[in-house]
Structures are given as C-alpha cells and as structure tokens.
Amino acid sequence: MTDRRETWLFLLPGLALLVVGFIFPIARMLVLSVQGPDGHTVDQFARFFQDTFYPSILWRTVYLSALITAICAAIGFPLAYIMARSGPRVRLWLVIMVILPLMTSVVVRTFGWMVLLSRSGLIASTLRDFGLVGRSFQLMHTETAIVLGMVQVLLPFMVLSLLGVIIRLDPRLEEAARTMGCSFLQTMRRVVLPLAAPGLLAGSILVFTLSASSFVTPALLGGPRIEVLAGSIYKNVTQTLDWNFAAAQAVILFAGIALLLIPYLRLGRRAHG
Amino acid sequence: MSDLTLTNITKSFGKVEVLRGIDLTIRSGEFVSLLGASGCGKTTLLRIVAGLEGVSTGKVEIAGADVTDLPPEKRDIAMMFQSYALLPHMSVAENVRFPLRMRRVGTREEQDAKVKAALETVQLTHLADRAPRQLSGGQQQRVALARAIVSNPKVLLLDEPLSNLDARLREEMQVELIEIHRRIGLTTLFVTHDQDEALSLSDRVVLMNAGAIEQEAPPREIYDAPATAYASSFLGAANLVPARIAGGLATLADGQTLPIASGAPDGNATLALRQENVDFLSEGGLAAKVITRVYLGSRHRYILDLAGQTISVLAPASVMLEPGSEARIGIAPDRIRILPG
CATH class of the missing domain: 2.40.50.140 (Nucleic acid-binding proteins)
Incomplete structure (x- = not known):
C-alpha cells in the first residue's frame, strides 16, 4: 500500500507539469480551433483547405521534415557507429563535437549560416569564382538553407539515439558476420543496421517532430516567402492576432504528426519484439 | 596434404609482443587444440587465422593459398565464438543459413537441405523457427556449431566454445564434438584453457606459453612425456x-x-x-x-x-x-x- 502511495508521490511532479504545461494548453487549443462568433464551427479548418496556399505550407513542412530526418539518419548512422567503436576518450570528444551546435544560441547559429549562405557569402562567391553559378545565385531564403540549418541542430538527437543502441551491440556479432562471408558494408547492412533499428526509430521520431514544429530556423533561413506551418501559426498569433485560425493550424500540425507517427511506433513495437 | 600452415607468425600490440614466431601445420581433417593459460596468445593466433587480426610478420596459408592479407570473408573458414554470437534478429534456421547466403552457396533448395542437415547433426531440427534468445545456453551453442559446419569450411575455428556451459553439459558436448568431428572430419583448430578438453578432443595438443609453442604432441604423449617443467605442471x-x-x-x-x-x-x-x-x-x-x-x-x-x-x-x-x-x-x-x- 505504502509502495503504491510512494509511486504516486514520485509521479506527481511530472504529472502536474504534464497536465498544466501540456494537456491543459492542448485542450484549450482544441477548443479555440472550433470556436466561432456564434458557437462551434469548423470554419477555421475549411479556411485552411479552401485554396492551395495553406495545404502547400503543410506539405512543405512534412516533406522538409522527412528530408531532414533522412539526411540526419544518413549522416548520423556512420557517425554513431564510429563513436560506438572508438575508445572512450575519442568518443567523448566526438560527443562534444556533435552536441556543440546545441550549446550555441539559435540566433548566433543562424547568423553564422547567413554569413555562409548569402549572395556575398563564402559558398556563393566560391561557386561564382569557379563560374558554376550566375551572379544572382544565393542559398539564403531557399529550402536548402532550411535543411542545412535544421540538420546541423537536429543531428545530435539522431546520433545520440543511435549511439545508445549501437554501443550495446556485441562487436563479436560483427566479427561473426565477417567470418560468415560478409564484407564490412554487408555487415553494416545485415547486422548493425537491423539491430540498431530501435535507435534509428527513436532518433527519427525526435528529429521529425522537432523539425516539423520548429519555426525560428526556418523563418530566418527560409525567409518570409518559404513558410512552414509553425511559422504560419506564429504569424497568426503575434501579427494578425487570429488565435482561432492559429489554433486550427496547430491542431492540423498536431494531427498530421500523430498520423505519421502511429505506423512508426507500431514498427518500433515490432522491432522490440 | 595440409589445410592450414602458419609460418613464423609474430604479433605485437604496441610494445607488447603477443606472439613470437609461431610455426604450425595442421593436416587435412586433423583436430588440433591450442592449449594455454589466459594471455598466452592462443586466442590471438586463432583470430589471425580467421583474419580478424592482422599479423606483424609471418604467413598464413589455407589449403595451400596465401591468405595473410585477405579479410575474413574471403577466407574459407568458419568460426565459433565463446559467446556463440548468434544474430539475435534472425531465427535459428536463418542463422544457420546466413553463411550459405552470404557466400552464395548453391540454390535456395540446396541451402535448405544443408541447413536441415546441419541442424540434424546437432539435433535441433525441432527448434529451427525459434529466436536465439528463446533457447538455453546449450541449445544456442549447438546452433552456433551448426552454423559453423554448415558451409563445410576448409578450417573450422573454435574459440573456447564449451567454457560457458555447466560441467555436465560440457561433458556431453565434448562427446558430441568428437562424434561430429569423426563423422564430417573438418580440419579443426580449437582454443581452450582446459587441459581435459584439449586432451579428450584433439588429435594433437599445441601447448602455448607466453606467445610461443611450448610443446606440440598427441594428447597421450604430451601428458605422459611433457618436455618441459611448464608442460608438466600445466598438464595434469x-x-x-x-x-x-x-x-x-x-x-x-x-x-x-x-x-x-x-x-x-x-x-x-x-x-x-x-x-x-x-x-x-x-x-x-x-x-x-x-x-x-x-x-x-x-x-x-x-x-x-x-x-x-x-x-x-x-x-x-x-x-x-x-x-x-x-x-x-x-x-x-x-x-x-x-x-x-
């Protein structure tokens, strides 16, 4: 009996935070999204889908998030593998290196990218010097810029999720695979990758949800013309003060992410067996 | 005809000399034990034969071909690990099939037949569809053995495969290993620190001490006529x-x-x-x-x-x-x- 009470006591702070900071606002948001001048209405949702403008923002949000997740996985897996198989000292330095972007302010980081990506920036001028691109070329305010900036800041989530799983894999399994005729790359594909699937899954979920809901980096690097849903919500809350429409968009984003995640989580349950 | 020839193998990790000039020839079908205390270099030598470890100097030949610089997957070997190293995301049958699949041996039907034969050899046919983690230690060990013999390798390498079993099971497996070896006659290199295992299983015992071969002889001879004080104190x-x-x-x-x-x-x-x-x-x-x-x-x-x-x-x-x-x-x-x- 006491055990049970203590369990509840331990749960209380987290539970309270969840209710006050998450469930209550989400409920408010749901209510707001269907609130009209005269009672309940789905007008806000109808407005979202009435022309292609908002659906295209939703689509951009989803595919950019998917692209960012894929790139993070492609870069993160080899990196996490190397980290897992190196000595503790090297690993520590690599971890510090990977999480360094998280330690800098988003503004500083983004201005760094601006210096690199703008029309007079390092990348554009170098490409221009080689005659590869025209005078008007720039990377700022493109989707590429958003992807670059987001991959940089979200990579640690992918790498650390993968590292936690790969580091617990017995290296003998890889050696056994080698003695059974696998080349190094086949060993990665047939042994390490399937066994690292839970980490890949966790990392993907983190990266995808974080990139779908981020708005500072996309707003600064993508500019006003390349909008993502979170940015649009922000604009409606702070500039047009249309809270009901903002709430409707938030509900759509929330539902969209949830819809995408459910099959993913199913996959995860199967991977855990 | 010899299946495995090691010529003047040396190996150093940094400043530590682990192997100092090993010469060893194993005849076709012979069962040879590498016996020694932990740290004598026997496992390193086995890993060198497998290609998991490079040599500092020396030459490794398998079936007459120089494989010193070949990676493990290009050598015609199979290895059984102390921890069995079964692939946890595959069933027993898939584990046993894995070397055939990766080495592209025969058609799917031929592979099926070989997997079945190997599982019959270790009497595990009824567990073919289980996952490795659902098996007992002894059963996992048999799966590892089936997986090692299924591709009919030129050299079978066993790295203390019995040391994780309890005493009764170990004795059973010793008998079974002798039986299986007599039946299929694979050239076998067996690493152990257990003198009883070495004496009861092998055609020849190679006693190692501090990175060198102390004595190599048939079990009876090395037991009855140890050549050095170390050999006589280690054996028996x-x-x-x-x-x-x-x-x-x-x-x-x-x-x-x-x-x-x-x-x-x-x-x-x-x-x-x-x-x-x-x-x-x-x-x-x-x-x-x-x-x-x-x-x-x-x-x-x-x-x-x-x-x-x-x-x-x-x-x-x-x-x-x-x-x-x-x-x-x-x-x-x-x-x-x-x-x-």
Whole structure:
C-alpha cells in the first residue's frame, strides 16, 4: 500500500507539469480551433483547405521534415557507429563535437549560416569564382538553407539515439558476420543496421517532430516567402492576432504528426519484439 | 596434404609482443587444440587465422593459398565464438543459413537441405523457427556449431566454445564434438584453457606459453612425456620436486631417496610427479606430512609436504589420514618424469 502511495508521490511532479504545461494548453487549443462568433464551427479548418496556399505550407513542412530526418539518419548512422567503436576518450570528444551546435544560441547559429549562405557569402562567391553559378545565385531564403540549418541542430538527437543502441551491440556479432562471408558494408547492412533499428526509430521520431514544429530556423533561413506551418501559426498569433485560425493550424500540425507517427511506433513495437 | 600452415607468425600490440614466431601445420581433417593459460596468445593466433587480426610478420596459408592479407570473408573458414554470437534478429534456421547466403552457396533448395542437415547433426531440427534468445545456453551453442559446419569450411575455428556451459553439459558436448568431428572430419583448430578438453578432443595438443609453442604432441604423449617443467605442471597438475640424481637414485632436499628409472643423467633435476601416480603405502617409501585433506566424492585429494615441497595427491576415498599425521608414499620409477634443472 505504502509502495503504491510512494509511486504516486514520485509521479506527481511530472504529472502536474504534464497536465498544466501540456494537456491543459492542448485542450484549450482544441477548443479555440472550433470556436466561432456564434458557437462551434469548423470554419477555421475549411479556411485552411479552401485554396492551395495553406495545404502547400503543410506539405512543405512534412516533406522538409522527412528530408531532414533522412539526411540526419544518413549522416548520423556512420557517425554513431564510429563513436560506438572508438575508445572512450575519442568518443567523448566526438560527443562534444556533435552536441556543440546545441550549446550555441539559435540566433548566433543562424547568423553564422547567413554569413555562409548569402549572395556575398563564402559558398556563393566560391561557386561564382569557379563560374558554376550566375551572379544572382544565393542559398539564403531557399529550402536548402532550411535543411542545412535544421540538420546541423537536429543531428545530435539522431546520433545520440543511435549511439545508445549501437554501443550495446556485441562487436563479436560483427566479427561473426565477417567470418560468415560478409564484407564490412554487408555487415553494416545485415547486422548493425537491423539491430540498431530501435535507435534509428527513436532518433527519427525526435528529429521529425522537432523539425516539423520548429519555426525560428526556418523563418530566418527560409525567409518570409518559404513558410512552414509553425511559422504560419506564429504569424497568426503575434501579427494578425487570429488565435482561432492559429489554433486550427496547430491542431492540423498536431494531427498530421500523430498520423505519421502511429505506423512508426507500431514498427518500433515490432522491432522490440 | 595440409589445410592450414602458419609460418613464423609474430604479433605485437604496441610494445607488447603477443606472439613470437609461431610455426604450425595442421593436416587435412586433423583436430588440433591450442592449449594455454589466459594471455598466452592462443586466442590471438586463432583470430589471425580467421583474419580478424592482422599479423606483424609471418604467413598464413589455407589449403595451400596465401591468405595473410585477405579479410575474413574471403577466407574459407568458419568460426565459433565463446559467446556463440548468434544474430539475435534472425531465427535459428536463418542463422544457420546466413553463411550459405552470404557466400552464395548453391540454390535456395540446396541451402535448405544443408541447413536441415546441419541442424540434424546437432539435433535441433525441432527448434529451427525459434529466436536465439528463446533457447538455453546449450541449445544456442549447438546452433552456433551448426552454423559453423554448415558451409563445410576448409578450417573450422573454435574459440573456447564449451567454457560457458555447466560441467555436465560440457561433458556431453565434448562427446558430441568428437562424434561430429569423426563423422564430417573438418580440419579443426580449437582454443581452450582446459587441459581435459584439449586432451579428450584433439588429435594433437599445441601447448602455448607466453606467445610461443611450448610443446606440440598427441594428447597421450604430451601428458605422459611433457618436455618441459611448464608442460608438466600445466598438464595434469604435476607436482614438481627438485632432486639430485646419482646412480639410479634421486635424493630429495631432506635426504630421502627414491629409485628412478635408469637412463637419467646424473646431476640436479626436477621430478615431475602426477597427482594420480602417487600411492599411499602402509610402510616404507617416502615420508610426507599431511597438510590438508579435501573430500571429492569419489576420492580424496591430499595436500602433502614432501621434503619442503607442497604436493597434491589423489587417493581413493578409503584412504583416511588426519592432517598433521605422517603419510608413507611411493611412486613407481617409470611414473617419474625427470626434467633437467
């Protein structure tokens, strides 16, 4: 009996935070999204889908998030593998290196990218010097810029999720695979990758949800013309003060992410067996 | 015809010299044990044969071809690990099929037949669809064995495969390994620190010490006629007693004498006495003091003080001597191994 009470006591702070900071606002948001001048209405949702403008923002949000997740996985897996198989000292330095972007302010980081990506920036001028691109070329305010900036800041989530799983894999399994005729790359594909699937899954979920809901980096690097849903919500809350429409968009984003995640989580349950 | 030839293999990790000049040839179908204490380099040598470890100098040949610089997947070998290293995301049958699939051996039907035959060999056909984690340690071990023999490798490498099993299962598996080896006759290199395993399983025992081969001989020979003090103390826990040899008699440190077989040169020597070759007498023989008695069920182990040396002796359970009392012991002259120095 006491055990049970203590369990509840331990749960209380987290539970309270969840209710006050998450469930209550989400409920408010749901209510707001269907609130009209005269009672309940789905007008806000109808407005979202009435022309292609908002659906295209939703689509951009989803595919950019998917692209960012894929790139993070492609870069993160080899990196996490190397980290897992190196000595503790090297690993520590690599971890510090990977999480360094998280330690800098988003503004500083983004201005760094601006210096690199703008029309007079390092990348554009170098490409221009080689005659590869025209005078008007720039990377700022493109989707590429958003992807670059987001991959940089979200990579640690992918790498650390993968590292936690790969580091617990017995290296003998890889050696056994080698003695059974696998080349190094086949060993990665047939042994390490399937066994690292839970980490890949966790990392993907983190990266995808974080990139779908981020708005500072996309707003600064993508500019006003390349909008993502979170940015649009922000604009409606702070500039047009249309809270009901903002709430409707938030509900759509929330539902969209949830819809995408459910099959993913199913996959995860199967991977855990 | 030899399946495995190692020529002057040396290996250093940084400044540490792990192997210093190993020469070893294994005939086709032979079962050879690498025996030694931990850290003697036996596992490193096995890993070099597998290609998991490079050599510092020397040459590895498998079936006449130089494979020194080939990666493991290009060598015609199979290896069984101490931890079994079964792939946890595959079923038993998929694990056994894995080497065939990766080496592209035959059609799917031929692979099926080989997997089935290998699982029959280790009597696990009924567990083919299980996941490795659903199996007991002994069963996992059989799967690992099936996976190692399925591709019919030129050389089968076994890295202490029995050491994670309990005593009863280990003895069963020893018998089974002998049976399987007799039936399919794979050239086998077996690493162990357990002298019983090495003696009971192999055609030839290679005793290693500090990165070099101490002695290599058939089991009976290496046990009965160890060439060095290390060999005799490692195999069968021999007792080493210093003595002076003169005219067919060995004189111990305390002046007691015992007859030895003729032919030993006069001078200082070490007597190697097997613990099972020492007999307790009612009178005569040598005097020794009983230090401890250990009950082993079927017999007693006595720790004795013989001329200032502590020796261990196995006796029938019927021999009852109290610690502190004096024992009379005798050793047949042809059972005494005389080592120089």
